[in-house]
Amino acid sequence: MTEIIKKPFNVREIREEFPALRQEIYGKNLIYFDNGATSQKPQIVLNAINKFYSKENANIHRGVHFMSQKATTEFEEARKQIQHFINARKAEEIIFTKGTTDGINLVASSYGELLTAGDEILITAMEHHSNIVPWQMLCQRKGLILRVAPINFKGELIIEEFDKLLSKKTKLLAITHISNTLGTINPVKELTQKAHAVGAKVLLDGAQSIQHMKIDVKDLDCDFYVFSSHKLFGPTGIGVLYGKEDLLDRMPPYQGGGDMISRVTFEHTSYNELPFKFEAGTPHIAGGICLGTSVGFLNSIDLDGAQKHEAELTKYAEHLLDTFEGLHIIGEAKNKTSVISFTVDGIHPFDIGTLLDKQGIAVRTGHHCTQPLMDFYKIPGTTRASFAFYNTKEEIDLFVEALEKSINMLK
Amino acid sequence: MAILLTIQEKQDEIVSEFEVFDDWMEKYEYLIDLGKDLPLIQEELKTEERLIEGCQSRVWLNADFNDGKMQFSADSEAIITKGIIGLLIRVLNDEHPETILKTDLKFISDIGLQEHLSPTRANGLNGMIKKMKMEALKYIQH
Numbered sequence: 368m369t370e371i372i373k374k375p376f377n378v379r380e381i382r383e384e385f386p387a388l389r390q391e392i393y394g395k396n397l398i399y400f401d402n403g404a405t406s407q408k409p410q411i412v413l414n415a416i417n418k419f420y421s422k423e424n425a426n427i428h429r430g431v432h433f434m435s436q437k438a439t440t441e442f443e444e445a446r447k448q449i450q451h452f453i454n455a456r457k458a459e460e461i462i463f464t465k466g467t468t469d470g471i472n473l474v475a476s477s478y479g480e481l482l483t484a485g486d487e488i489l490i491t492a493m494e495h496h497s498n499i500v501p502w503q504m505l506c507q508r509k510g511l512i513l514r515v516a517p518i519n520f521k522g523e524l525i526i527e528e529f530d531k532l533l534s535k536k537t538k539l540l541a542i543t544h545i546s547n548t549l550g551t552i553n554p555v556k557e558l559t560q561k562a563h564a565v566g567a568k569v570l571l572d573g574a575q576s577i578q579h580m581k582i583d584v585k586d587l588d589c590d591f592y593v594f595s596s597h598k599l600f601g602p603t604g605i606g607v608l609y610g611k612e613d614l615l616d617r618m619p620p621y622q623g624g625g626d627m628i629s630r631v632t633f634e635h636t637s638y639n640e641l642p643f644k645f646e647a648g649t650p651h652i653a654g655g656i657c658l659g660t661s662v663g664f665l666n667s668i669d670l671d672g673a674q675k676h677e678a679e680l681t682k683y684a685e686h687l688l689d690t691f692e693g694l695h696i697i698g699e700a701k702n703k704t705s706v707i708s709f710t711v712d713g714i715h716p717f718d719i720g721t722l723l724d725k726q727g728i729a730v731r732t733g734h735h736c737t738q739p740l741m742d743f744y745k746i747p748g749t750t751r752a753s754f755a756f757y758n759t760k761e762e763i764d765l766f767v768e769a770l771e772k773s774i775n776m777l778k
Numbered sequence: 779m780a781i782l783l784t785i786q787e788k789q790d791e792i793v794s795e796f797e798v799f800d801d802w803m804e805k806y807e808y809l810i811d812l813g814k815d816l817p818l819i820q821e822e823l824k825t826e827e828r829l830i831e832g833c834q835s836r837v838w839l840n841a842d843f844n845d846g847k848m849q850f851s852a853d854s855e856a857i858i859t860k861g862i863i864g865l866l867i868r869v870l871n872d873e874h875p876e877t878i879l880k881t882d883l884k885f886i887s888d889i890g891l892q893e894h895l896s897p898t899r900a901n902g903l904n905g906m907i908k909k910m911k912m913e914a915l916k917y918i919q920h
Contacts, residue, residue, distance in 0.1 A: 394801075715855050715856040717856040718856050721806070722858075725802040726803070734834075747834075747835070748834060776803075777810060777857060
């Protein structure tokens with residue numbers, strides 16, 4: 368494949384693409400540092416949403432008319448774009464879901480049907496509730512055992528402990544690629560090899576990795592990879608489950624309905640082939656198409672440069688935050704992404720978040736849907752600033768200034 | 779002797795106190811001061827039964843009924859929430875349960891703090907107001 372020469376990454380130019388960043392909140396310029404929760408959308412995606420509903424809206428996969436065929440083609444083109452974006456072997460391996468949570472639930476319900484009492488599922492102590500609760504529910508239903516690999520205080524997986532928990536009984540390793548609370552990047556390629564060595568399948572929760580690094584599912588060799596469009600600068604309500612074809616073929620359908628069948632009688636139903644077997648009902652057509660647009664947008668920019676910029680922002684912010692007395696960064700893994708969670712002695716994160724908001728700065732406060740992780744650190748929650756490539760050092764300066772002001776008010 | 783204000787007058791008083799603030803930060807500074815100043819509840823009353831679980835910060839509420847009137851005390855882990863609780867207690871304390879039940883706590887939106895009452899805000903405040911009204915309901919004369 369020929370590599371297209373891209374313009375070097377330039378944050379000023381990128382920002383121009385994101386209209387949401389150009390607004391005032393409480394009379395201050397918005398500083399959006401809640402990218403871990405969701406990302407803003409580039410104009411090209413907004414235009415695509417508008418265009419779809421203005422001109423192309425039709426149901427897909429069944430209409431003989433022009434608009435339906437056009438929408439079907441675009442939807443399936445988006446699937447192919449996503450396939451190439453994560454380097455899957457086939458478009459059939461790309462299942463459209465509602466998002467990461469939906470993808471995990473699909474695997475828990477469907478792959479879970481292939482498991483029997485006594486089988487084990489291994490997760491880690493840094494998982495999002497979405498990668499805990501579906502497995503707990505499955506374990507209850509099928510008599511499986513959930514194992515949790517512990518982490519150290521820096522927020523890194525303890526590999527020796529992980530190794531001890533992995534056994535022939537392990538049927539699935541479900542692990543976050545990047546922790547949404549700590550920013551820790553897990554060594555998922557190595558862990559996948561270890562899991563495969565004992566015969567376990569691997570699900571990677573890609574909710575926080577798809578937007579920060581090049582994902583190559585062939586290279587990672589994971590069996591499942593799940594992510595949400597909205598964290599990848601695309602629309603909400605749509606996401607992707609990648610699964611290896613042979614595995615998806617062996618799995619029973621998740622939900623029943625239209626589109627997922629090949630023939631229905633009252634006595635018997637035969638199911639459609641991949642990927643449609645897992646896509647019951649009318650999908651989020653505009654969402655899928657516009658996620659394709661978002662992927663196209665990302666393909667057009669210098670992502671290596673963008674990642675470098677994100678790393679610089681993180682380093683810069685951590686350096687400035689280090690000077691704050693009583694401030695503790697939660698999550699100091701050697702290998703981490705652009706997430707900074709912190710606590711301040713004697714001050715509740717809710718108060719910090721509220722005051723930052725009034726100064727135009729959007730951060731996340733609370734337990735970040737990782738309550739077991741909060742229990743591990745014995746804290747009620749953190750304040751989390753999470754950066755995307757469209758954020759700037761100047762914004763970090765303003766954030767640090769606003770944080771200082773907030774802390775002084777609350778002390 | 780202090781003049782007893784009606785529940786509406788107490789709300790109006792708070793609204794006029796907040797009118798002097800030009801910007802959000804001043805408003806919050808005042809709330810934080812209220813939160814810092816008020817010893818709202820005795821430590822031994824911060825029990826599981828009095829806890830209102832919020833997603834982000836927890837709130838404790840104690841209710842008493844004396845001489846036909848309600849007395850509340852409460853606390854929160856978050857100081858801004860505590861400040862708002864201080865205002866609520868100022869309005870609702872020493873009122874008859876009937877009055878509490880029929881009062882629209884309009885002052886909260888009048889001073890621009892309605893966002894703190896949204897269920898998604900998850901600071902326990904919404905649950906606390908509900909609990910205050912439930913407590914008042916217990917003492918309604920049938």
